[in-house]
Amino acid sequence: MSIIQVHNLTKVYPVAFKQPGLKGTVNHFFNRQYKYVEAVKGVSFELEPGEVVGFLGPNGAGKTTTLKMLTGLIHPSSGDARVSGHVPFKRATPFLRQISLIMGQKQQLIWDLPALDSLKINAAIYGIDNDEAQRRIDELAEMLGLSRQLQQPVRKLSLGERMKAELLAALLHRPTVLFLDEPTLGLDVNAQEAVRRFLRDYNDRYNATLILTSHYMADITALCKRVLLIHQGQLIYDGSLDGLLAQFAPCRAVQLDLGKAYDRAHLETFGPVEQAEGRSVRFLVERDRLTETVSRLLAELDVVDLSVTDPPIEEVIGQVFEQGQVADQGLAPVMTDSSSPSI
Amino acid sequence: MTPSALPPKKPSLGRNLRRALSITRTLLSVYYAYMVEYRAELMFWVLSGSLPLILLGVWTEAAQGGSFALSSADFARYFLIVFLTRQLTVVWVIWDVEKEVVQGKLSFRLLQPLDPVWHHFAGHAAERLARIPFIAVLIGLFFGLYPEALWMPSPTRLILFVIAVALAFCLRFLAQYTFAMFAFWIERAVAIERFWFLFYLFLSGMAAPLAMFPPAIAQIAMWTPFPYLIYFPVAVLLELDTPVAQGFGVMLLWLGLFGLVNRYLWRKGLQRYSGMGA
Numbered sequence: 001m002s003i004i005q006v007h008n009l010t011k012v013y014p015v016a017f018k019q020p021g022l023k024g025t026v027n028h029f030f031n032r033q034y035k036y037v038e039a040v041k042g043v044s045f046e047l048e049p050g051e052v053v054g055f056l057g058p059n060g061a062g063k064t065t066t067l068k069m070l071t072g073l074i075h076p077s078s079g080d081a082r083v084s085g086h087v088p089f090k091r092a093t094p095f096l097r098q099i100s101l102i103m104g105q106k107q108q109l110i111w112d113l114p115a116l117d118s119l120k121i122n123a124a125i126y127g128i129d130n131d132e133a134q135r136r137i138d139e140l141a142e143m144l145g146l147s148r149q150l151q152q153p154v155r156k157l158s159l160g161e162r163m164k165a166e167l168l169a170a171l172l173h174r175p176t177v178l179f180l181d182e183p184t185l186g187l188d189v190n191a192q193e194a195v196r197r198f199l200r201d202y203n204d205r206y207n208a209t210l211i212l213t214s215h216y217m218a219d220i221t222a223l224c225k226r227v228l229l230i231h232q233g234q235l236i237y238d239g240s241l242d243g244l245l246a247q248f249a250p251c252r253a254v255q256l257d258l259g260k261a262y263d264r265a266h267l268e269t270f271g272p273v274e275q276a277e278g279r280s281v282r283f284l285v286e287r288d289r290l291t292e293t294v295s296r297l298l299a300e301l302d303v304v305d306l307s308v309t310d311p312p313i314e315e316v317i318g319q320v321f322e323q324g325q326v327a328d329q330g331l332a333p334v335m336t337d338s339s340s341p342s343i
Numbered sequence: 344m345t346p347s348a349l350p351p352k353k354p355s356l357g358r359n360l361r362r363a364l365s366i367t368r369t370l371l372s373v374y375y376a377y378m379v380e381y382r383a384e385l386m387f388w389v390l391s392g393s394l395p396l397i398l399l400g401v402w403t404e405a406a407q408g409g410s411f412a413l414s415s416a417d418f419a420r421y422f423l424i425v426f427l428t429r430q431l432t433v434v435w436v437i438w439d440v441e442k443e444v445v446q447g448k449l450s451f452r453l454l455q456p457l458d459p460v461w462h463h464f465a466g467h468a469a470e471r472l473a474r475i476p477f478i479a480v481l482i483g484l485f486f487g488l489y490p491e492a493l494w495m496p497s498p499t500r501l502i503l504f505v506i507a508v509a510l511a512f513c514l515r516f517l518a519q520y521t522f523a524m525f526a527f528w529i530e531r532a533v534a535i536e537r538f539w540f541l542f543y544l545f546l547s548g549m550a551a552p553l554a555m556f557p558p559a560i561a562q563i564a565m566w567t568p569f570p571y572l573i574y575f576p577v578a579v580l581l582e583l584d585t586p587v588a589q590g591f592g593v594m595l596l597w598l599g600l601f602g603l604v605n606r607y608l609w610r611k612g613l614q615r616y617s618g619m620g621a
Contacts, residue, residue, distance in 0.1 A: 127362050
């Protein structure tokens with residue numbers, strides 16, 4: 001049974017707007033006007049227990065708003081959401097005991113005290129006795145590579161150490177559903193890798209379900225088999241990363257190093273030339289014509305070296321958002337690839 | 344075995360009570376440690392509540408030259424206990440809640456199975472404990488300067504005073520926390536507290552004992568919450584002419600009323616919360 005079920009979830013915010021200048025200010029004072037912004041529009045998806053899913057979208061796409069609705073922080077305007085069988089906004093204790101939300105650059109730890117003090121509060125709130133709390137702290141601290149830092153005031157910790165301590169605080173009650181909003185934001189490469197490794201271990205050890213947003217594609221490629229793409233509040237893709245490439249990047253790049261130079265016109269008989277500099281040529285070849293084209297290239301040209309690559313995932317996703325696949329092409333709101341769970 | 348696979352524990356009164364005690368103990372000890380981090384600032388916070396001691400000087404001088412119901416020593420005692428009551432009932436929750444709502448910091452608290460109000464309440468209670476040594480020093484200093492004001496209250500009155508101060512703190516806290524709920528609708532809920540403070544300043548007995556007010560105004564004031572925040576506990580300890588049982592009854596009524604309004608606004612406010620910035 002799905003652990004997260006989302007059906008037609010929508011959030012509309014009223015936003016006050018005013019014209020600049022004195023006249024606008026006076027008008028705003030006496031006759032305040034609002035426009036209604038649809039931050040999330042009819043989003044639907046399901047997640048199975050233990051899944052790790054990337055939630056991608058440009059700034060303002062509706063990612064964080066969706067996470068806030070799923071964690072019960074904000075009330076949806078319409079639609080349904082169930083997390084572990086609970087309606088999030090009711091914030092029932094059994095629901096709150098099963099979830100955690102981790103936000104990069106946002107802190108729950110008390111700034112002027114050691115993290116251990118905040119952990120003591122969390123342990124008491126979740127009803128974890130002292131011995132058990134200590135066992136869990138030791139276990140999580142070991143997984144995160146933290147030890148003495150927990151006894152230092154939080155304000156004295158580095159950004160990476162603080163993020164690890166935040167993770168520890170958020171996971172002390174062993175939630176089975178984790179919502180992560182930019183968990184590696186601002187961290188250096190080593191700290192990012194440590195956080196990713198920890199999340200992977202936590203998922204393995206507790207079969208926890210993770211849904212994470214990140215602008216670092218390395219987070220997504222390292223952790224997520226499945227991604228959800230949201231654009232202007234609408235879900236535009238739900239499926240595997242590979243499926244995303246197949247669907248939105250129908251061409252693969254074929255890079256050739258040639259033994260001699262050829263005319264560009266001659267090269268273009270094999271397919272669209274993306275780049276040609278001296279004896280180095282790069283073709284864009286449709287996936288279903290790849291084998292045939294590579295065979296022809298090898299047979300008809302003096303090939304010294306050949307490599308076939310996918311375009312970088314960031315590039316593909318960037319193109320998808322730039323083109324506004326749904327709104328502009330009038331496609332169905334959600335496209336799935338064959339490997340994605342049905343919704 | 345994953346946590347969700349564990350059989351659900353049946354809630355029992357004993358377990359709930361143990362959990363409540365554990366949370367109370369932990370919150371108090373951690374927030375006490377937090378307040379002690381600000382020990383230097385705490386001294387200034389205590390001194391910033393010295394207005395009653397200034398008024399004490401004014402009224403004792405006036406009492407020497409005029410014909411008032413209270414003697415100079417009575418005034419000194421009155422304002423000393425006003426000072427003490429003020430120190431023990433200081434509340435700043437609206438500033439904290441407003442910040443949490445407007446900046447979205449409430450989100451973390453909402454994710455935990457404990458009403459966020461208990462964090463604030465424990466923070467205030469722990470601050471009282473950290474403040475007591477400074478208050479004790481100032482009171483000792485006061486009796487050094489005004490030895491004629493020294494007196495020994497009866498044990499019954501002392502107990503009633505402690506209860507009245509505890510209820511006054513709860514009432515002031517609950518009233519301000521209720522105004523803080525308006526932060527879900529307006530961005531500067533503190534403005535409401537400032538307006539309320541105007542009435543608090545005059546009707547609470549901080550500026551002058553209610554016995555000095557015209558009788559009609561004093562009678563009306565006794566049905567508002569303001570005198571119960573300062574005047575009533577002071578009157579109880581100093582055995583001024585005030586109906587004690589009725590006073591406790593009115594206090595409980597206001598506590599109940601603010602409690603009901605607070606819970607209503609909390610539920611409605613959460614529906615408007617957008618977790619901005621977090």
